Amino acid sequence: MRKLCFKQGLVVLLFFLSINTSNAQESKRFTHQSLAEKVYLQIDNDVYTTNKTIWFKAILVNAVTHNSKNTSGVLYVDLVNSANRVIESKLVKVVEGIGSGFFELDRSFDEGTYMIRAYTEWNKNFNDDFIFKTFIQVYSEKANTITGTPIQNIRIVDSTESTQKIRADFFPQFLDSDHENKLMIRITEKGGSTDTLYLRPKGKDQFNFEYNIAKNSDIVDLAITTSNGQSFKTRFSTVVNNVDLQxxxxxxxxxxxxxxxxxxxxxxxxxxxxxxxxxxxxxxxxxxxxxxxxxxxxxxxxxxxxxxxxxxxxxxxxxxxxxxxxxxxxxxxxNGYVMMVEERDQNLIIGISSKSNPSGTISLVGACRGYDYFQQQAQLINGQYIFVIPKYTFPEGVIMLTLIDEMNRPTAERLYFNERLETRIDLDLALDKTNYNKRDAITLSIEAQTQSKRPLLSNVSVLTIDSNLNGENYDNRTTILSHLLLSSDLRGTIETPGAYFRIDEPLTIDYLMLTQGWRNYKYDEDSRKLNFIKENGLRVSGIVNTKNKKDKDRNIDLMLMTLDKERSIYTTAVNVPGNFSIDLEDIYGDYREIALQSAENTKRDKKDLIIAVNKKRAFPPKFEYKNQSLVIDSLTQRVIHQNRDQKLENDTYQFNTYGTTVLDEVVLTGYNMTPKRQEVFDRYGPPDIVIKQEEMKEKEKNWNWGLMSVLYDFFPDKVRVEPDAQGNLIARVIGESTLYIVDGIPVRPDFYNQLQYMSVDEVTSFEILETSKNYARLYIQVNGPGPYIPNFGGIISIYTRRGIGLQGALSSTEDAFDRHKIKVFSKDKEFYVPEYDVTSFYEDSKPDTRLPIFWKSQVKTDVNGKAQITYYHSDDTGPFQIIVEGISESGQIGYQTITYSVKENTN
The missing domain is CATH 2.60.40.1930 (Macroglobulin (MG2) domain)
Structure with a gap:
């Protein structure tokens, strides 16, 4: 505990040293949240289809100074679905406040809204105030047949003292052309319970719904689910023009x-x-x-x-x-005080008025991001006083002004945004030309400097998007400016945050300051205990105890070994019983197996020592997205159609270039058709991939610890094995939603993590059905009815020696593994862009329909503040926008865009 307290004190000391103290006064105060770290993720888009990659860049800064010095070196980034489940998790290496990564989507992802969140271990000290959250929409890469809205004509037809009767018309055929018989209805009243019922059609494809809701239920969610598990949800209000004006x-x-x-x-x-x-x-x-x-x-x-x-x-x-x-x-x-704030000649003018205390003593405190930059006492004269504060007294961002009366009570409070353009990076962008042909090389020159034209060492990202797909409102989304200077300091949702920082016709930010309310300001707690330390890198910690009382106060050398090809070894001295902490070198690959033991590893040590590894507590996800209606606006529809058209064009090219093989009759050579296999064959279809026990035994190494470990190491071309959010190795059919059966018995999701512990000695065959029959039926059998049920997907079928299912296989497996699994850094990858001056005929003839057009997460300017990049454009034509945003070594931030046009080739 003394070690932790020392680190807490060191962090606080570094925090104060990092703040410009030229205007310091004796009674400076900082809040608990001022010690936090802010996280900003730049996402390449907010609408995806399941054949796309989500690219992101992470920027990590101190909450007060916006400086990246002394920030954490480890960032947790999670992809969370609307059911509040972490679908995928990345551990991102952060160097000098910068990191990057990606999420690979595929057909196993359900359509719907997903949340991307990012946080550090250090930020657990501040509840969830400094968790970065953003929401994306994911749609299928395949077009569906919806031609109308499945829920129509919602109306109120009757009313009593306590209830309102609503009616609605349902058209499930617009959602699912194969729907039959009953339709499942789920209705949820705001602040009330959820009711589920089933409705039969009145005529062919005609469903008329009638239901009584409470009189005070002004907001209602209504959802339908077809017989094949396809869902649609909408929200409506029972109050005409229901508007809340405050x-x-x-x-x-x-x-x-x-x-x-x-x-x-x-x-x-x-x-x-x-x-x-x-x-x-x-x-x-x-x-x-x-x-x-x-x-x-x-x-x-x-x-x-x-x-x-x-x-x-x-x-x-x-x-x-x-x-x-x-x-x-x-x-x-x-009685009371009135505060009025305005800006004049680079000064803030704060007028204070009071009728009830015309000569009273008052104090004004001005703070930004939890640190007090201004304090002044004054005496009212005829009930009036005007404070004049130079704007440079505060950094750029949200200021909290607090008026304190002579009884030391806060009596008036106000948020104000202190705009200081001179503190931002001046990003100058230039192209070698403004009009291009398809697949032309495009050269972008970047110059980062202060507003006084002094060069800056900076780290910026470059993103090129299709202006036709993103519309004129793209600049209204979250940017580095809007997040670090605005959204990250206020609780609640800010609509179109980027619109307040537009160069042309920005929204009036003072309206937001007046209405968002000082109660939503995050920096409102006094300093308190810090329970979580900053992570600079990978670390394994825990406790060593002993069953033998004679070993008390015994010193041992504890050895940690990574169970990979490198077999790295680390040692540390531990006084038993006692805590240990071992810092590891950077390891990439999501997860790694480790073994812990005493260095001597005697029989006595094996018998008596108890080594436990600390498990990190993940933040429980809070999926809070207000607009979950599946109604797609025209701009989103445009992006979806473009992605689907591009997928079709690429698939057509692959077919025309390489052909395909279609089998009218399935012939499985050398396949022993046992009764169990025949049962699976008849119900779900034939396997596309068969991995026999002999193949797995031949590949298995002494560091492998179960079925999934062997598949992960040696069969990546046949099956996708990756860790879930809890670190369990899970196998998936490549590019498909995946279900599991063992000896023909379906496996429920609660038991997916146990598949990894099956011994290769127990598994006789591991088989993959890439496209199976009756998938939706099996999905409902395993998961129950839900809002999103895929009609198509893959099945992993495992056969065991005992032939009685998963639990039978596990009960026969000797658990001889005293090992631990730790999360390590996730691998990053480069955004691929063809180089058409050196590419092969294959690249030249292949359609190039990538979206985004270009992405590079880290471009560093040199000592002269300059950088230059070149990339090749795709086959798309029209207007395009390059977005550059980033941060300097000293914590200045900047955002800039430039546009160019591409036309059809004339030669």
Missing amino acids: FFPEGGKLVRGLTSKVGFKAVNTNGLGVAVEGVILDRSNDTITSFKSNALGMGSILIEAKAIGDAYKAKFKLNSSEVYKEVNLPLVQA
């Missing part, structure tokens, strides 16, 4: 006799902003002022509060409607 006085209160700026925000059922307009009325229904929001439902007004209590209300409507609603403004207080 008002937020600047500083927190409306005070009688004082003028206040009041922010407002209107959101719909899904919590998304909607444009509104209206008027403010007093108690006499006289109009005080009018208001009109921006497209996200936000704006501000000025009100001089003349009466106390429930004095004002808003009468408003949606811009597209003529139906008015009314809502009360916050109560007007008899």
